[in-house]
Amino acid sequence: MSRYRGRFAPTPSGPLHFGSLIAALASHLDARRAGGEWRLRIEDIDPPRCPAGAADAIQRQLEAFGLHWDGPVTWQHGRDAAYGAALARLTALGLAYPCSCSRKQWRDYPVYPGWCRDGVREPGKPVAWRLRSDLGLRPVVWRDRLFGAQRFDPAEFGDVVLKRKDGLWAYQLAVVVDDADQGISDVVRGFDLLDNTPWQRQLQHALGYSEPRYLHLPLILGDDGQKLSKQNLAPPLPTEDGAVRPLLHQALQALDQAPPVALARAPVAEQLAWAVAHWDAARIHPDPARHRRDDDATASPPA
Structure with missing residues (x-):
């Protein structure tokens, strides 16, 4: 893809x-620096x-940080329909199969052992659809833009679910x-x-799709050393301009882009213009220990 x-x-x-x-900003800057679409x-x-109103809230948060798509x-x-067509193609290729097994049944195994590969083990029960990891592309090799050469045998991860029992x-x-599509x-993601x-990548290969380039970002950790997440009650992003400006500046710092200190008080559009012009993914340090959330991120920067 050019x-x-x-x-x-x-x-x-x-x-959010x-x-x-961090994920939204990095993917946005990477696209804009390349003159591409986001x-x-x-x-x-x-x-x-997905509670009602959550998607609208996400869009408002992105807009508050100047991340316009x-x-x-x-x-x-x-x-x-698109997902169904893809599953039908995989089934025709012998790469997808129905599975009646429950997680409780194979809990003593590190990954699902493929009991239904040659036929549903318990006919009449609800089934999920799984990908045959043993027949697809193996090993899977690619080069991550930050973490370098990657090599995995998908069989070690088991036959992933493509469609759930529900x-x-x-x-x-x-x-x-x-x-x-x-x-x-x-x-660009975490x-x-x-x-x-x-x-x-197994699915892309089987379905004849182009393989995108990947840039995986170090996770942002809280004071407890755990990644920030909704499950860990990470605070939501603000939408008020006075709180957004310093937080955007801190996000650029977390991505190792070294924004000028004075930029922390600048309008969002000015910060993003600087960030696009200076974006360099190679600056990002892969060690997650260097990427901790500052609880004072929304505080006003020093004069």
Whole structure:
């Protein structure tokens, strides 16, 4: 792919937090520095996890930080036909199969042992659909833009679920189909998703899709050493300009871009203009211990 097209794809399970800002900001700057497009996709394939109003709140937060996307927002909830067509292709290739097993049944195994590969073990029970990791691309090799050469054997991760027993689509299939349909050339996201990449590259290979370039970012850690997340009650991003400006500056610092101190008081548009002009992903240090959330991030910078 010669044309850069990136994306930010949050799950609307709650408002964005500082860790989310890092992923959104890095993907935005990477796209703008390359003269490319930056798309917004709302990954709402799991309705029980997506409270009403969360997606709207996310869009307001992004706009408050000046992270304006190109084109219309893409929503996963209306993409059932595309996911179904991809699953049908995988099934025809012998790479997807129905599975009646429950997590409780294989809890003594490190990964799902593939009991239903040659036929449903318990006919008549609800089934999920899984990817045969043993028949696809192996090993999976790629070069991450920050973490370098990667080599995985997907069989060590087991046969990932593509469609759940409750009929909802699983993340791995949906994200691969969406990235392909949107023509995404570059994926910039957190390190916690790096070990999802082998399954996704298997799916891309099987479905004949182009393989995007990947840049996985060090996770932002809280004072307890755990990654910032909604589950860990990370505070939501503000939308008031007085709080947004210093927090945007701190996000640039967390990405090792060394923004001038005086820029912390500058308007959002001015900070982003500087950040685009100076963006260099190679500056990011891969050690997550260097990327801790400052609890005083929303405090006013020194005069």
